[in-house]
Amino acid sequence: MATTNSSTFKIILGSSSMARRQILAEMGYEFTVMIADIDEKMIRREKPEDLVIALAEAKADAILSRLQHTGQFGEDSHATLLITADTVVVYEGIIREKPSSKEEAREFIKGYSGGQAVVVGSVLVTNLKTGKRKVGWERAEVYFYNIPDDVIDSLIEEGITLNVAGGLMLEHPMTSPFVESVVGTTDAVMGLPKALTEKFILEAL
Numbered sequence: 001m002a003t004t005n006s007s008t009f010k011i012i013l014g015s016s017s018m019a020r021r022q023i024l025a026e027m028g029y030e031f032t033v034m035i036a037d038i039d040e041k042m043i044r045r046e047k048p049e050d051l052v053i054a055l056a057e058a059k060a061d062a063i064l065s066r067l068q069h070t071g072q073f074g075e076d077s078h079a080t081l082l083i084t085a086d087t088v089v090v091y092e093g094i095i096r097e098k099p100s101s102k103e104e105a106r107e108f109i110k111g112y113s114g115g116q117a118v119v120v121g122s123v124l125v126t127n128l129k130t131g132k133r134k135v136g137w138e139r140a141e142v143y144f145y146n147i148p149d150d151v152i153d154s155l156i157e158e159g160i161t162l163n164v165a166g167g168l169m170l171e172h173p174m175t176s177p178f179v180e181s182v183v184g185t186t187d188a189v190m191g192l193p194k195a196l197t198e199k200f201i202l203e204a205l
Contacts, residue, residue, distance in 0.1 A: 009205060012128075014063045014084040019171065019190040024083070027194055036062040036084065040097065048088050048095050049137050052122035055086035056135065060126050067128070080128040081204055087121040087191045089166025096166035102156050108167040109155060113147040113178075117168060119189045125200035134200035138193040140184025142170065147178045165191075 011031035013024055024031055036059035043058055045051035060082055089096040091111055099105035111117075119142060124135040155174055161167040169175055170182070170189045187194045 009079040009081055011201075012063070012080060012082045014059050014082055015191075017085075017191050019169075020085060020192045023187050023190060023192040023194060024197070027198065031083075034063050034066070034082075036060075037066075038062050040086075048090050048118075048120040049122075049139075051095060052086040052088055052120055052137055053124070053135055056084045056122045056124040059084040059086070060124055060133075064126070064128070079130070079205060081201060082126040082128055083123065083192075083197065083201075084126070085121060085123045085192050087119060087165040087189075089168050090118040090120060091115075091166065098165060099162050099167045102159075102162070105161045105167040106152060106156050109147060109152050109161065112142075112144045112168065113152075114144060116141055116143045117166060118142075119165070119168070119184075121188045121191060121193055123193055123197050123200060125197070125204040127204045132204050134203045136196055136200070138184065138188040138196055140182055140186075140188045142168070142182050142189060143180040145178045145180050147175075151178070 011029050013020060013031045013033050014036050016035045038058050040055055043054050045054050063082060096108060099108055118139055120137060120139045122137040124133060126133045151174055155161050161169060170179060170186065182189060185193055
């Protein structure tokens with residue numbers, strides 16, 4: 001899918017998410033990974049769209065600060081693009097981030113059973129050479145069949161739901177059979193909207 005010659009620039013993915021790594025690799029890009037050390041709970045916004053953008057910006061600023069302190073960029077003749085992103089789930093008007101406990105994860109998933117959730121995801125591309133930034137967000141609606149209690153129990157015990165926004169991991173083999181439909185793109189739900197990311201890579205160069 002990569003429509004640019006990625007040999008003329010470098011990409012840093014500022015995320016620990018395996019799903020985001022998978023999506024960016026599927027897009028045909030090679031990249032290195034850096035993880036932003038920020039306290040996401042300290043950043044609050046009323047609207048989910050504003051929150052995911054603020055979090056993506058905070059992640060980019062933290063990584064940029066670390067790179068400046070360690071002198072890891074600025075001398076390379078090639079442009080370096082830093083990609084950061086954030087995702088939240090909105091359920092009945094309430095913003096949900098990563099569950100704080102197994103009990104909260106169970107409550108989250110039980111709520112989705114036979115219902116719906118809205119996923120709002122941001123992407124920010126920062127050109128480290130020029131300082132140029134392109135940022136935006138996408139949303140998708142996810143509709144669910146009834147999810148049996150034993151499936152919910154298995155998901156909770158596995159523990160992986162604690163690492164994703166709203167405890168919602170659409171691509172998980174135990175979750176995917178109970179997804180009735182997605183209005184929007186699956187990659188936005190997984191954490192990195194492909195079309196938006198590609199657009200911003202082109203615009204940030």
